[in-house]
Every structure is written in C-alpha cells, then in structure tokens.
Amino acid sequence: MLSQNIEKALNDQVRIEAQSSQIYLSMASWAEIKGLSGVSKFMYAQSDEERTHMLKLVKFINERGGHAQVSELKAPKTSYSTFKEVFEELYTHEVFVSNAINELVHISISEKDYATHNFLQWYVAEQIEEEAQAKHILDKINLIGDDKGGLYLFDKDIEQLISKG
Ligand code: OFO
DSSP states (O other), X not given: OOOHHHHHHHHHHHHHHHHHHHHHHHHHHHHHHTTOHHHHHHHHHHHHHHHHHHHHHHHHHHHTTOOOOOOXXXXXXXXXXXXXXXXXXXXXXXXHHHHHHHHHHHHHXXXXXXXXXXXXXXXXXXXXXXXXXXXXXXXXXXHHTTOHHHHHHHHHHGGGGTTTO
C-alpha cells in the first residue's frame, strides 16, 4: 500500500512523463515541417516512449492501492530557432527528469517503501541511458557546426538511434 506522500510524489512523476511526451511531440512536429524527417521520427519515438514511462507509473500506483491521476499539462513550446536548440532542450529536460527520479528514490528510502524503491530502479537505469544518448547527440551536433552536408547526414543517422530509444 502506498503512503499518501509516495502516492502524491508518484503522481507528480506521472505528470512529468506526460509533459515530456508532449514536449517531444511538439519537437517532432516542428522538425517534420522543417523537413528534418530523421529528427522528426526520432522525436515521435521519444514522445511514444515517454507515454510508456507514464503508463508504467499509472499501473504501478493503481496496483499498489493508490489512484493514478491524469492532470492538466502546460502547452509546450511550438517553435525552435535551430535543430541544435531542440537537442539542447532535450538534454536539459532529461537532466531535469533524472533529478525528479532521484528525488523519488530518496523519498522511497526515507519512507522505507522498498517496493517503490525497487520499481524506480528501472527509471534510474533508463535515465542514465537517456541522458547519455542526448549528450552523445549534442556532441555530434557540435562537431557538425553549420555544415549543411553534415546536417543532412545527421538527419539520416539519427534514425538508427530510434530502436535503442
Ligand atoms: Fe525521458 O525518460 Fe521518461 O521522462
């Protein structure tokens, strides 16, 4: 059974994952109209993944006797000046999510809720992967700089990262 405090903290995370999905969906749409089809596919896939992260939390909360809440979200930004800005924001957002997960882990330990602590380990591992991937992509973008040919290849290459998500 979840304590009220843990239930609230997990529900806050439901909102963060839903918000992540919305942000990446907005990035996907922007990239699509800019003709960056690889970036767009990557972001659509990221958005879907975030929804699965959210659903996993919803199921867990309800299974543990809580009530998962679906709440209102802030409208995400809809336009970006460069594709680099998109990935900078992806990286910053993933770091924010990692901090939120760490905070949740901390709460689960302080309340001796080891079932929740165990459940959260999947998210801890996922965030290590997602932060590393976003950092890796940003490093590549910095190498490309303003080179148009490089951007073309980058847009093609990024599709290969989708399955690893
Ligand atoms: Fe990006 O991993 Fe969930 O939020």
